[in-house]
Amino acid sequence: MVIEMNMVKTLMVSILMLLLGKFLRKKISFLVKYSIPEAVVGGLLFAVFTLIMKQTGIAEFTFDKTLESYFMNVFFTASGFEAGAALLKKSGKKVLIFVGLAAATAFLQNVIAVGLSPLVGLNAQLGFMTGSIPMTGGHGNAAAYAPIVEKAGVEGAVAIAIAAATFGLVAGSLIGGPVGNFLIKKYDLYSDTPAEVSDDLNALALETTSRPKELNPNTFMLANILIFIALGLGAYIMDLFKILLPNVTLPIHVMGMLGGAIIRNAYDAITGDTNATPLEEIDMIGNVSLSIFVSMAIMTMQLWTLIDLAGPLLILLLAQCVFIILFAFITFKMMGADYDAAIMVSGHIGFSMGAVPVSVANMKAICDRYRFSKIAFFIVPVVGGLFSNFTNAAIITGFMNFLGIH
Numbered sequence: 001m002v003i004e005m006n007m008v009k010t011l012m013v014s015i016l017m018l019l020l021g022k023f024l025r026k027k028i029s030f031l032v033k034y035s036i037p038e039a040v041v042g043g044l045l046f047a048v049f050t051l052i053m054k055q056t057g058i059a060e061f062t063f064d065k066t067l068e069s070y071f072m073n074v075f076f077t078a079s080g081f082e083a084g085a086a087l088l089k090k091s092g093k094k095v096l097i098f099v100g101l102a103a104a105t106a107f108l109q110n111v112i113a114v115g116l117s118p119l120v121g122l123n124a125q126l127g128f129m130t131g132s133i134p135m136t137g138g139h140g141n142a143a144a145y146a147p148i149v150e151k152a153g154v155e156g157a158v159a160i161a162i163a164a165a166t167f168g169l170v171a172g173s174l175i176g177g178p179v180g181n182f183l184i185k186k187y188d189l190y191s192d193t194p195a196e197v198s199d200d201l202n203a204l205a206l207e208t209t210s211r212p213k214e215l216n217p218n219t220f221m222l223a224n225i226l227i228f229i230a231l232g233l234g235a236y237i238m239d240l241f242k243i244l245l246p247n248v249t250l251p252i253h254v255m256g257m258l259g260g261a262i263i264r265n266a267y268d269a270i271t272g273d274t275n276a277t278p279l280e281e282i283d284m285i286g287n288v289s290l291s292i293f294v295s296m297a298i299m300t301m302q303l304w305t306l307i308d309l310a311g312p313l314l315i316l317l318l319a320q321c322v323f324i325i326l327f328a329f330i331t332f333k334m335m336g337a338d339y340d341a342a343i344m345v346s347g348h349i350g351f352s353m354g355a356v357p358v359s360v361a362n363m364k365a366i367c368d369r370y371r372f373s374k375i376a377f378f379i380v381p382v383v384g385g386l387f388s389n390f391t392n393a394a395i396i397t398g399f400m401n402f403l404g405i406h
Helices: 007-027 029-033 038-055 066-080 085-090 093-120 124-130 138-151 157-186 199-208 217-244 252-271 279-299 303-334 339-353 356-369 374-402
Strands: 002-005 060-063
Touching (some): 007 029, 007 038, 007 066, 038 060, 038 157, 038 279, 038 303, 066 138, 066 252, 066 374, 093 124, 093 303, 093 374, 124 138, 124 157, 124 303, 138 279, 138 374, 157 303, 157 339, 157 356, 217 252, 217 279, 252 374, 303 339, 339 356, 339 374, 356 374
Parallel strands (some): 002 060
């Protein structure tokens, strides 16, 4: 028996799974401890349910995932609005170094994934799904890029990317804190004098925390208007790139991010006020869209495609864990080899294996034991949540074209 889920039914179930995941996170401390998102929890439960139904021959589900693409594009467009001119100007040298380290991490994650795949008996295009798409990109990029790869004929790409992203969330939580703590103890960094934060970083930190907190219908409407204008602009930019670079694959959501950055800075320039853009409302819309599209992407994945790939997949993912631990020492040295650098290492591991919330959880766990690091809590979320999205998108696009994925 085939159970067909149309667009509206798929949306309804994805939201119900999101609510189920939220409920279970309140009841099961393990899920909170390891920063497993509610969308992942609920979505995986439904995916397991569909697996059981198919394997037992009871029923097979089909889904209309039109709205998955919609919510994905809204989320990435909203992310682009964080790239204000003031942020770019005031970032400082350490932010630029950290951006470079994040980009290098993403690039090498793909080298490892593609390079090791033939050794474990996997097609390089399929092994690519364990690289920076799910690692640095997390579930968001896994749900965004994997369908493109699967449409190009790589069967199982979505399921593997989502599984790898889930593995990364847990691994990033387990690895980040211990590595950061090891560095602090090994180099006796707790006795360091707290590093001074530059005036630029102080000003930027103040700027990013001075957004108006009161929500009202007008600002919320403005946020929606700006997002949809940016999303449309991204679509036109996409058309332009297809004309200028017909042989280069550029996913639409990357153009949405670019559209968001352009509209943000244009609106700031027109109003003459860098605080005019309703960033809090835009963040809210983006976060809601992210939760829905990740829930939808995970609950509709075909877990049965992983059965024959469990061994090779685990080898590739463990290789990513070994790599990120070794690369952590490079991050530590490049960021100053001090207490703040050790905290940033734990954060870097968090978002390069899972997501920015994992980074924050890792850093908070260490800081609660020692002392707070102002510069780490500024740099890591900015780079992990914003700049690495752009650099990773460019790196992923390059590898997709190298692998012939169009």
